[in-house]
Amino acid sequence: MVHPVVYHPDFKISPLKDGHSSTYVDAFIAGTISAEKMRQIGLPWSEELVKRTLIGTGSALLAARLALQYGVAVMCNGGTHHAHADHGTGWCIFNDLACAARAAQRDAGVEKVLFVDLDVHQGDGTAAIFQRDPSVFTFSMHCEAQSFPSPLQTSDEDIALPAGTSDGEYLEVLQETLPRLLSRENPDLVLYNAGVDTRASRQRDRLVFASCADASVPVACAIGGGYQEDHLSIVERHVLLHRAAREAMPKYSPLVLADLRSMQLTDPKKDQTEEE
Numbered sequence: 138m139v140h141p142v143v144y145h146p147d148f149k150i151s152p153l154k155d156g157h158s159s160t161y162v163d164a165f166i167a168g169t170i171s172a173e174k175m176r177q178i179g180l181p182w183s184e185e186l187v188k189r190t191l192i193g194t195g196s197a198l199l200a201a202r203l204a205l206q207y208g209v210a211v212m213c214n215g216g217t218h219h220a221h222a223d224h225g226t227g228w229c230i231f232n233d234l235a236c237a238a239r240a241a242q243r244d245a246g247v248e249k250v251l252f253v254d255l256d257v258h259q260g261d262g263t264a265a266i267f268q269r270d271p272s273v274f275t276f277s278m279h280c281e282a283q284s285f286p287s288p289l290q291t292s293d294e295d296i297a298l299p300a301g302t303s304d305g306e307y308l309e310v311l312q313e314t315l316p317r318l319l320s321r322e323n324p325d326l327v328l329y330n331a332g333v334d335t336r337a338s339r340q341r342d343r344l345v346f347a348s349c350a351d352a353s354v355p356v357a358c359a360i361g362g363g364y365q366e367d368h369l370s371i372v373e374r375h376v377l378l379h380r381a382a383r384e385a386m387p388k389y390s391p392l393v394l395a396d397l398r399s400m401q402l403t404d405p406k407k408d409q410t411e412e413e
Protein backbone atom coordinates (compact mmCIF):
# COMPACT_ATOMS: atom_id res chain seq x y z
CA MET A 138 0.00 0.00 0.00
CA VAL A 139 1.38 3.42 -0.90
CA HIS A 140 0.47 5.95 1.77
CA PRO A 141 -1.15 9.03 0.26
CA VAL A 142 0.49 11.53 2.62
CA VAL A 143 3.07 13.73 0.91
CA TYR A 144 5.05 15.92 3.25
CA HIS A 145 5.18 19.56 2.43
CA PRO A 146 8.78 20.79 2.39
CA ASP A 147 7.89 23.38 5.01
CA PHE A 148 6.91 20.79 7.57
CA LYS A 149 7.97 21.78 11.04
CA ILE A 150 11.70 21.53 11.44
CA SER A 151 11.87 20.82 15.15
CA PRO A 152 12.39 17.05 14.55
CA LEU A 153 15.58 17.93 12.70
CA LYS A 154 16.84 19.70 15.78
CA ASP A 155 16.21 16.58 17.83
CA GLY A 156 18.97 14.88 15.87
CA HIS A 157 21.10 17.86 14.89
CA SER A 158 22.47 21.07 16.27
CA SER A 159 20.18 24.02 15.80
CA THR A 160 22.97 26.07 14.23
CA TYR A 161 23.66 23.44 11.58
CA VAL A 162 19.97 22.97 10.70
CA ASP A 163 19.31 26.71 10.45
CA ALA A 164 22.44 27.39 8.40
CA PHE A 165 21.69 24.63 5.89
CA ILE A 166 18.07 25.68 5.44
CA ALA A 167 18.93 29.38 5.11
CA GLY A 168 21.84 28.75 2.75
CA THR A 169 24.35 30.36 5.10
CA ILE A 170 26.17 27.07 5.69
CA SER A 171 29.92 27.31 5.03
CA ALA A 172 31.42 26.18 1.74
CA GLU A 173 33.65 23.84 3.73
CA LYS A 174 30.65 22.08 5.25
CA MET A 175 29.02 21.72 1.83
CA ARG A 176 32.28 20.27 0.51
CA GLN A 177 32.16 17.71 3.32
CA ILE A 178 28.60 16.81 2.31
CA GLY A 179 29.67 16.56 -1.33
CA LEU A 180 26.69 18.34 -2.90
CA PRO A 181 26.21 21.96 -4.02
CA TRP A 182 23.71 23.93 -1.93
CA SER A 183 20.43 24.88 -3.63
CA GLU A 184 16.86 25.56 -2.59
CA GLU A 185 15.87 22.35 -4.34
CA LEU A 186 18.38 20.45 -2.23
CA VAL A 187 16.84 21.93 0.92
CA LYS A 188 13.36 20.90 -0.20
CA ARG A 189 14.50 17.42 -1.15
CA THR A 190 16.29 17.03 2.18
CA LEU A 191 13.30 18.16 4.25
CA ILE A 192 10.93 15.91 2.33
CA GLY A 193 13.36 13.00 2.74
CA THR A 194 13.65 13.50 6.48
CA GLY A 195 9.89 13.96 6.74
CA SER A 196 9.38 10.63 5.04
CA ALA A 197 11.48 8.93 7.73
CA LEU A 198 9.21 10.39 10.40
CA LEU A 199 6.22 9.17 8.40
CA ALA A 200 7.74 5.70 8.02
CA ALA A 201 8.25 5.42 11.78
CA ARG A 202 4.68 6.54 12.38
CA LEU A 203 3.30 4.03 9.87
CA ALA A 204 5.47 1.23 11.25
CA LEU A 205 3.98 1.85 14.68
CA GLN A 206 0.55 1.64 13.08
CA TYR A 207 0.98 -1.28 10.66
CA GLY A 208 4.05 -3.17 11.88
CA VAL A 209 6.13 -2.49 8.76
CA ALA A 210 6.75 0.63 6.68
CA VAL A 211 9.28 1.25 3.92
CA MET A 212 10.52 4.55 2.55
CA CYS A 213 11.53 4.87 -1.10
CA ASN A 214 14.69 6.75 -0.17
CA GLY A 215 16.74 7.69 2.86
CA GLY A 216 19.27 5.95 5.01
CA THR A 217 21.37 9.10 5.36
CA HIS A 218 23.47 7.53 8.08
CA HIS A 219 26.69 9.50 7.47
CA ALA A 220 25.11 12.72 8.77
CA HIS A 221 26.42 13.74 12.19
CA ALA A 222 24.81 16.11 14.69
CA ASP A 223 26.59 19.23 13.43
CA HIS A 224 27.75 18.31 9.93
CA GLY A 225 27.03 16.07 6.99
CA THR A 226 29.33 13.76 5.06
CA GLY A 227 29.05 11.33 2.16
CA TRP A 228 26.05 13.03 0.52
CA CYS A 229 24.11 12.78 3.78
CA ILE A 230 22.84 16.08 5.19
CA PHE A 231 20.39 15.22 7.96
CA ASN A 232 20.29 11.78 9.55
CA ASP A 233 16.73 10.85 8.66
CA LEU A 234 16.38 7.77 10.85
CA ALA A 235 18.06 9.51 13.80
CA CYS A 236 15.44 12.27 13.61
CA ALA A 237 12.72 9.61 13.31
CA ALA A 238 14.04 7.84 16.41
CA ARG A 239 13.91 11.02 18.45
CA ALA A 240 10.42 11.89 17.17
CA ALA A 241 9.16 8.39 18.01
CA GLN A 242 10.57 8.69 21.50
CA ARG A 243 9.13 12.12 22.05
CA ASP A 244 5.73 11.74 20.45
CA ALA A 245 4.81 8.07 20.42
CA GLY A 246 5.80 6.62 23.76
CA VAL A 247 8.67 4.68 22.20
CA GLU A 248 11.34 4.11 24.83
CA LYS A 249 13.96 1.92 23.22
CA VAL A 250 15.03 2.07 19.58
CA LEU A 251 17.23 -0.45 17.81
CA PHE A 252 19.07 0.65 14.68
CA VAL A 253 19.84 -2.15 12.25
CA ASP A 254 22.20 -0.72 9.67
CA LEU A 255 23.09 -3.19 6.92
CA ASP A 256 24.48 -0.72 4.41
CA VAL A 257 27.92 -1.76 3.17
CA HIS A 258 29.37 1.35 4.89
CA GLN A 259 29.37 1.86 8.64
CA GLY A 260 26.54 4.00 10.08
CA ASP A 261 29.06 6.42 11.55
CA GLY A 262 26.77 9.43 11.94
CA THR A 263 24.11 7.38 13.71
CA ALA A 264 26.71 5.83 16.02
CA ALA A 265 28.08 9.27 16.91
CA ILE A 266 24.68 10.90 17.49
CA PHE A 267 23.59 8.16 19.92
CA GLN A 268 27.03 7.47 21.42
CA ARG A 269 25.98 8.27 24.96
CA ASP A 270 22.30 7.46 24.71
CA PRO A 271 21.32 4.16 26.34
CA SER A 272 17.76 4.48 24.97
CA VAL A 273 19.06 3.88 21.43
CA PHE A 274 21.10 0.82 20.47
CA THR A 275 23.08 1.15 17.24
CA PHE A 276 24.01 -2.00 15.32
CA SER A 277 26.00 -1.68 12.11
CA MET A 278 27.10 -4.60 9.95
CA HIS A 279 29.30 -3.43 7.12
CA CYS A 280 32.31 -4.31 5.00
CA GLU A 281 35.71 -3.84 6.62
CA ALA A 282 37.37 -3.10 3.28
CA GLN A 283 35.54 0.19 2.75
CA SER A 284 37.68 3.34 2.88
CA PHE A 285 34.63 5.45 3.82
CA PRO A 286 33.70 6.61 6.40
CA SER A 287 37.00 7.57 7.92
CA PRO A 288 37.45 7.59 10.80
CA LEU A 289 34.93 4.95 11.83
CA GLN A 290 32.81 5.60 14.90
CA THR A 291 31.92 3.09 17.58
CA SER A 292 28.40 1.71 17.34
CA ASP A 293 26.95 -0.22 20.26
CA GLU A 294 27.66 -3.28 18.12
CA ASP A 295 29.79 -3.22 15.00
CA ILE A 296 30.41 -6.21 12.78
CA ALA A 297 32.91 -5.58 10.00
CA LEU A 298 32.82 -8.43 7.51
CA PRO A 299 35.68 -9.12 5.10
CA ALA A 300 35.17 -8.35 1.42
CA GLY A 301 34.09 -11.47 -0.43
CA THR A 302 31.94 -12.80 2.41
CA SER A 303 29.48 -15.22 0.81
CA ASP A 304 25.71 -14.75 1.04
CA GLY A 305 25.52 -17.83 3.26
CA GLU A 306 28.15 -16.55 5.70
CA TYR A 307 26.54 -13.12 5.73
CA LEU A 308 23.11 -14.49 6.54
CA GLU A 309 24.56 -16.79 9.19
CA VAL A 310 26.13 -13.85 11.05
CA LEU A 311 22.93 -11.82 10.76
CA GLN A 312 20.83 -14.75 11.96
CA GLU A 313 23.12 -15.16 14.95
CA THR A 314 23.10 -11.46 15.80
CA LEU A 315 19.71 -9.89 15.14
CA PRO A 316 17.40 -12.17 17.18
CA ARG A 317 19.91 -11.91 20.04
CA LEU A 318 19.84 -8.10 19.96
CA LEU A 319 16.05 -8.00 19.69
CA SER A 320 15.72 -10.27 22.67
CA ARG A 321 18.35 -8.53 24.79
CA GLU A 322 17.55 -4.89 23.96
CA ASN A 323 13.77 -5.40 23.80
CA PRO A 324 13.20 -2.36 21.52
CA ASP A 325 9.82 -0.74 20.85
CA LEU A 326 10.88 0.16 17.32
CA VAL A 327 13.50 -1.03 14.83
CA LEU A 328 14.88 1.43 12.29
CA TYR A 329 16.39 -0.55 9.44
CA ASN A 330 18.79 0.90 6.89
CA ALA A 331 18.54 -1.65 4.07
CA GLY A 332 21.50 -0.39 2.07
CA VAL A 333 21.34 -1.46 -1.54
CA ASP A 334 25.09 -1.11 -1.88
CA THR A 335 25.46 -4.40 -0.05
CA ARG A 336 25.06 -7.41 -2.31
CA ALA A 337 21.46 -7.12 -1.31
CA SER A 338 19.53 -10.29 -1.21
CA ARG A 339 15.91 -10.89 -0.61
CA GLN A 340 16.91 -13.37 2.10
CA ARG A 341 18.59 -10.58 4.08
CA ASP A 342 15.46 -8.45 4.15
CA ARG A 343 13.24 -11.46 4.81
CA LEU A 344 15.46 -12.38 7.74
CA VAL A 345 15.23 -8.88 9.21
CA PHE A 346 11.46 -8.74 8.85
CA ALA A 347 10.95 -12.27 10.17
CA SER A 348 13.14 -11.56 13.21
CA CYS A 349 11.27 -8.32 13.97
CA ALA A 350 7.88 -9.97 13.48
CA ASP A 351 8.87 -12.90 15.72
CA ALA A 352 9.79 -10.37 18.40
CA SER A 353 6.59 -8.35 17.68
CA VAL A 354 8.66 -5.21 17.08
CA PRO A 355 7.58 -2.74 14.36
CA VAL A 356 10.19 -1.91 11.76
CA ALA A 357 10.59 1.21 9.61
CA CYS A 358 12.99 0.93 6.69
CA ALA A 359 15.08 3.32 4.66
CA ILE A 360 17.00 2.38 1.54
CA GLY A 361 20.55 3.64 1.70
CA GLY A 362 23.22 3.60 -0.96
CA GLY A 363 22.54 2.89 -4.62
CA TYR A 364 25.11 4.73 -6.70
CA GLN A 365 25.17 2.51 -9.76
CA GLU A 366 24.67 4.21 -13.09
CA ASP A 367 22.25 1.46 -14.07
CA HIS A 368 19.10 2.84 -12.46
CA LEU A 369 17.06 -0.20 -13.39
CA SER A 370 19.27 -2.43 -11.27
CA ILE A 371 18.84 -0.04 -8.30
CA VAL A 372 15.07 -0.11 -8.75
CA GLU A 373 15.16 -3.91 -8.80
CA ARG A 374 17.05 -3.90 -5.49
CA HIS A 375 14.55 -1.47 -3.96
CA VAL A 376 11.70 -3.69 -5.08
CA LEU A 377 13.21 -6.66 -3.22
CA LEU A 378 12.82 -4.77 0.06
CA HIS A 379 9.26 -3.72 -0.67
CA ARG A 380 8.29 -7.28 -1.60
CA ALA A 381 9.87 -8.67 1.56
CA ALA A 382 8.01 -6.02 3.59
CA ARG A 383 4.71 -6.95 1.99
CA GLU A 384 5.29 -10.60 2.83
CA ALA A 385 6.07 -9.69 6.44
CA MET A 386 3.00 -7.59 7.17
CA PRO A 387 0.59 -10.49 7.79
CA LYS A 388 3.01 -11.81 10.42
CA TYR A 389 2.03 -8.94 12.70
CA SER A 390 -1.05 -10.26 14.46
CA PRO A 391 -4.10 -8.01 14.98
CA LEU A 392 -3.32 -8.12 18.69
CA VAL A 393 0.17 -6.68 18.16
CA LEU A 394 -1.18 -4.03 15.80
CA ALA A 395 -3.76 -2.92 18.34
CA ASP A 396 -0.93 -2.41 20.82
CA LEU A 397 1.18 -0.54 18.30
CA ARG A 398 -1.65 1.77 17.32
CA SER A 399 -1.80 3.05 20.85
CA MET A 400 1.74 4.41 20.33
CA GLN A 401 1.20 6.36 17.10
CA LEU A 402 3.19 9.46 16.38
CA THR A 403 1.33 12.71 16.28
CA ASP A 404 0.67 14.04 12.82
CA PRO A 405 3.40 16.60 11.97
CA LYS A 406 0.90 18.56 9.85
CA LYS A 407 -1.32 18.94 12.90
CA ASP A 408 1.68 20.12 14.94
CA GLN A 409 2.47 22.68 12.29
CA THR A 410 -1.06 24.07 12.36
CA GLU A 411 -0.92 24.26 16.12
CA GLU A 412 2.32 26.22 15.99
CA GLU A 413 0.96 28.83 13.62
Ligand SMILES: [Zn+2]
Nearest residue numbers: 256258334362
Ligand atom coordinates in the same frame (compact mmCIF):
# COMPACT_ATOMS: atom_id res chain seq x y z
ZN1 LIG B 1 26.67 2.97 1.75
